[in-house]
Amino acid sequence: MPELPDLEYIRPILCERLQGCRMTGVEVFEPVVVRNLTGMDLSEFSGIISSVTRLGPFLRFSLKPRDRSALNSEDQLEIVMHPMLAGRFRLSGKKQAVTAFRMNFDDFHLDFLDDKKMGKVYLGRTSDLHSIPGFASQGTDILSPSFDWPYFQRIAAKSRKQARVFLMDQKSMSAIGNAYADEVLFEARIHPKTRMNQLDESQLATLFESIRSVIQDGIRTIQEAKPDLEMKYRDHMKVRNKKDQPCIRCGNKIRRANVNGYDSFFCPVCQPDGGKGFIDWTTVSR
């Protein structure tokens, strides 16, 4: 899935290409992926792209409509994409079986592709944005200046969640997905199932710094690699999807465990469970 570092690479590219351009209309190929929040006819969705912004895992395209009759004075038209697990973006590609939604412009188009049909494209007005699940409740963006050590201490002190579950709670931190949650915990040498209230002050500080460094490194690496827009760039990952491969720090095998319903990858030696009673992966073969 595109996670925050992927979107930080994709958004400026789309912004440069789309901002100021006239969207002539939309096409829906997979109705299950698209939600029209307005009751307006889809043919009314056209206008000039005024901005392309990111909120957590959402990409938001705002449009100045040609016909304002269906809108109040503060409203713009909005197309909000939530790629979830498999959503991808492609400029001016051929229509494929996985093409779910298309934004047409005068001489090009932007496709939203989704192999799993789990992502969502919301069509609405600015005043409809609050009804998009998870949109209005996004917490502090981890790239914003507000995401500082005092803020992190405050949200960590209130939590008894497993560290990996805590990292992925978008209401307090916006937004870390599956892949970067594993990478952050590996960097911080914290077992994914460790409860937040079991971490001492220095571990919390390390976790906070690891979020910043792993996400920033991810953004920088992807920007330097310049992958195709639709590619999921994961070459820099150290534990994610590396089950049974040697840990780059200690050489022991990377393990996979289920944490709250999600696959989590970690090194059982670098990220010890501290005798907390999780399965001892150093003696169990799996």
Ligand SMILES: [Zn+2]
């Ligand atoms: Zn290791």
